[in-house]
Amino acid sequence: xxxxxxxxxxxxxxxxxxxxxxxxxxxxxxxxxxxxxxxxxxxxxxxxxxxxxxxxxxxxxxxxxxxxxxxxxxxxxxxxxxxxxxxxxxxxxxxxxxxxxxxxxxxxxxxxxxxxxxxxxxxxxxxxxxxxxxxxxxxxxxxxxxxxxxxxxxxxxxxxxxxxxxxxxxx
Amino acid sequence: xxxxxxxxxxxxxxxxxxxxxxxxxxxxxxxxxxxxxxxxxxxxxxxxxxxxxxxxxxxxxxxxxxxxxxxxxxxxxxxxxxxxxxxxxxxxxxxxxxxxxxxxxxxxxxxxxxxxxxxxxxxxxxxxxxxxxxxxxxxxxxxxxxxxxxxxxxxxxxxxxxxxxxxxxxxxxxxxxxxxxxxxxxxxxxxxxxxxxxxxxxxxxxxxxxxxxxxxxxxxxxxxxxxxxxxxxxxxxxxxxxxxxxxxxxxxxxxxxxxxxxxxxxxxxxxxxxxxxxxxxxxxxxxxxxxxxxxxxxxxxxxxxxxxxxxxxxxxxxxxxxxxxxxxxxxxxxxxxxxxxxxxxxxxxxxxxxxxxxxxxxxxxxxxxxxxxxxxxxxxxxxxxxxxxxx
Numbered sequence: 001x002x003x004x005x006x007x008x009x010x011x012x013x014x015x016x017x018x019x020x021x022x023x024x025x026x027x028x029x030x031x032x033x034x035x036x037x038x039x040x041x042x043x044x045x046x047x048x049x050x051x052x053x054x055x056x057x058x059x060x061x062x063x064x065x066x067x068x069x070x071x072x073x074x075x076x077x078x079x080x081x082x083x084x085x086x087x088x089x090x091x092x093x094x095x096x097x098x099x100x101x102x103x104x105x106x107x108x109x110x111x112x113x114x115x116x117x118x119x120x121x122x123x124x125x126x127x128x129x130x131x132x133x134x135x136x137x138x139x140x141x142x143x144x145x146x147x148x149x150x151x152x153x154x155x156x157x158x159x160x161x162x163x164x165x166x167x168x169x170x171x
Numbered sequence: 172x173x174x175x176x177x178x179x180x181x182x183x184x185x186x187x188x189x190x191x192x193x194x195x196x197x198x199x200x201x202x203x204x205x206x207x208x209x210x211x212x213x214x215x216x217x218x219x220x221x222x223x224x225x226x227x228x229x230x231x232x233x234x235x236x237x238x239x240x241x242x243x244x245x246x247x248x249x250x251x252x253x254x255x256x257x258x259x260x261x262x263x264x265x266x267x268x269x270x271x272x273x274x275x276x277x278x279x280x281x282x283x284x285x286x287x288x289x290x291x292x293x294x295x296x297x298x299x300x301x302x303x304x305x306x307x308x309x310x311x312x313x314x315x316x317x318x319x320x321x322x323x324x325x326x327x328x329x330x331x332x333x334x335x336x337x338x339x340x341x342x343x344x345x346x347x348x349x350x351x352x353x354x355x356x357x358x359x360x361x362x363x364x365x366x367x368x369x370x371x372x373x374x375x376x377x378x379x380x381x382x383x384x385x386x387x388x389x390x391x392x393x394x395x396x397x398x399x400x401x402x403x404x405x406x407x408x409x410x411x412x413x414x415x416x417x418x419x420x421x422x423x424x425x426x427x428x429x430x431x432x433x434x435x436x437x438x439x440x441x442x443x444x445x446x447x448x449x450x451x452x453x454x455x456x457x458x459x460x461x462x463x464x465x466x467x468x469x470x471x472x473x474x475x476x477x478x479x480x481x482x483x484x485x486x487x488x489x490x491x492x493x494x495x496x497x498x499x500x501x502x503x504x505x506x507x508x509x510x511x512x513x514x515x516x517x518x519x520x521x522x523x524x525x526x527x528x529x530x531x532x533x534x535x536x537x538x539x540x541x542x543x544x545x546x547x548x549x550x551x552x553x554x555x556x557x558x559x560x561x562x
Contacts, residue, residue: 049477057475084440092434 007164009138018162019044033139055113063105067098129170179540187533194526201519212273213509218527223261228386229254234343242554255317256538262310280367316346331548365508373432380425385497388490408481415480422470454512465496
C-alpha cells in the first residue's frame with residue numbers, strides 16, 4: 001500500500017480550480033475522487049482520451065470474424081444441410097449472426113478490459129481512503145511514497161494555497 | 172461583417188440560376204433528343220422526391236429536437252428550417268409532373284382498361300382520384316406544419332417567451348405523428364406503386380432512412396458552405412461532431428433496413444417478391460452494389476474514429492459521397508420499374524440533378540436571408556454554445 005497526501009474540498013468549483021493550480025506548479029495528482037461526476041474535471045486533470053474504444057474495435061472485429069467463419073465452416077464443411085435450395089455458402093444468412101457476434105464481443109471485451117485495467121470486478125477490494133468521499137466531499141490524492149520531508153511540505157503548502165479545506169496523510 | 176443576418180449575394184443567385192439553366196437545358200435535350208416520356212418522367216419524379224425528402228428531413232431535424240428539448244442543435248436550427256422551405260416547391264413540381272401526363276408513363280395501375288388480377292385487387296387504394304386526394308392531404312399537412320414550426324421558432328427568437336417554446340414542442344409533436352404516417356404512405360404512393368405488383372411493408376421505413384442519411388449529409392454540406400462564406404462562426408467542432416455521429420448512425424440504420432428487406436425476400440424466395448431484386452441484380456448490377464459501398468462501407472469505415480467526425484476535411488467528402496450514394500439509391504428505386512434495362516446515367520440524369528440542386532440552394536439561401544441566422548434568444552442558445560461532447 002502506498003501513502004498519499006490527501007486534500008479535501010467541499011465544492012466542485014473549488015476542486016477544479018485547485019487541481020488546475022497545483023498542476024501549474026508541476027504537482028500531478030494520482031487521482032481525484034468525487035461523489036458524483038464533475039464536468040470539466042477530466043480536462044483539468046489533463047487526462048488523455050480513454051483507449052477503451054480501440055479495445056472495442058479489436059473485440060468487435062474478432063467477434064465478427066469468428067461468427068462469420070464459424071458459420072462458413074459449419075455450413076460448408078462440418079455439417080452441410082440444404083435449406084430451401086439455398087447454396088451452402090449463403091452469405092446473407094450469415095449476416096445476422098455475424099452482426100450479433102460483433103456486438104457481443106465488442107461489449108464484453110470493453111467490460112472485461114475496463115475491469116482488468118481498473119482492478120475491479122467480482123472479489124475486488126474496495127479502497128476508500130475517506131468515507132466522506134462517497135457522500136459530500138471531494139478529494140485530491142497525491143502519491144507520497146518517495147517524497148522527502150521538504151518536498152512533502154512544498155506540496156502541502158501548494159495544496160493549502162490552492163484552497164484545500166483539509167490536508168492529511170492517508171495510507 | 173454582421174454575422175447574424177445572411178445576405179443573399181449576387182454570386183449565390185447567379186450560380187443557382189446557372190445550375191437551374193443546366194437542368195432546363197438537359198430537360199429540353201431529353202425531350203427533343205427522344206429519350207422517351209417514361210425516362211423523363213422518372214427523372215423528374217426521382218429528383219423531386221429526393222430533394223423533397225431532404226427538405227422534409229430539415230423539418231424533421233428541427234421538430235425531433237424540439238420534442239426532445241435538446242440544446243446543442245439550436246446553433247444549426249436555422250439550416251433545417253430553411254431547408255424545409257423547399258417542401259411547397261417540391262409539391263408544385265410533383266403536381267406539375269402528375270397533371271402533365273406523368274401518371275400514365277410512371278404508373279402501370281393508372282391504365283385501368285388492362286389491369287390484371289393482382290392489380291384489380293388493389294384498385295381500392297391505387298386509383299387516380301384517391302391518389303390525388305392523398306397527394307393534397309400530404310402536402311397540406313406538411314406545408315401548414317412547416318409554416319407553423321417556422322413561425323413559432325421565429326416568434327420564440329424575439330424574446331425567448333416560454334409560451335412559444337411550449338407551442339413549438341406541440342406543433343413539432345403533431346408534425347412527427349403526421350410525418351410518421353405520411354412518410355410511409357407517400358413513398359408507397361409515389362415510389363412503391365411503380366412496381367405495383369410487388370409489395371414490401373418495410374419499404375416506407377427504408378425510403379425514410381435513406382432520406383434521413385441524405386438529409387443529414389446535406390445539413391453538413393450546407394453548414395460547411397455557410398462557414399466558408401463567413402457565417403455560422405458560433406458552430407464549433409462539438410456540433411460538427413454530433414452531426415457526424417448522425418451521419419454515421421443513420422447510414423448504419425439505412426443499411427440495417429436495406430438488409431432486413433433484402434434478406435427476408437432472399438430467404439423466402441417467393442416469385443412475386445423476388446421480382447423486385449431480380450431486375451435490379453440482372454440489369455443494374457453495378458448500381459446495386461455501388462449503392463451499398465457508398466452508403467454503408469464508406470461512412471462506416473471512415474467515420475468510425477472520433478477525429479474524423481470532428482474535422483470537415485474528412486466529414487465533408489463523406490457527406491458528399493453519402494449524398495451521391497443516396498441519389499443512386501433513389502435511382503435504383505425508380506428507374507428499373509419505369510424504364511427497365513434501357514435506363515442509363517446520361518446528360519439528362521446528371522443535368523437535371525444539377526438543376527434541382529440549383530433550385531434547392533436558391534430556395535434555401537433565400538429563406539435563410541429572411542431571418543436572423545443565430546437564434547440568440549432561444550432558451551437553449553447558451554447551452555448550445557457551451558456544449559461539449561466526449562465521445
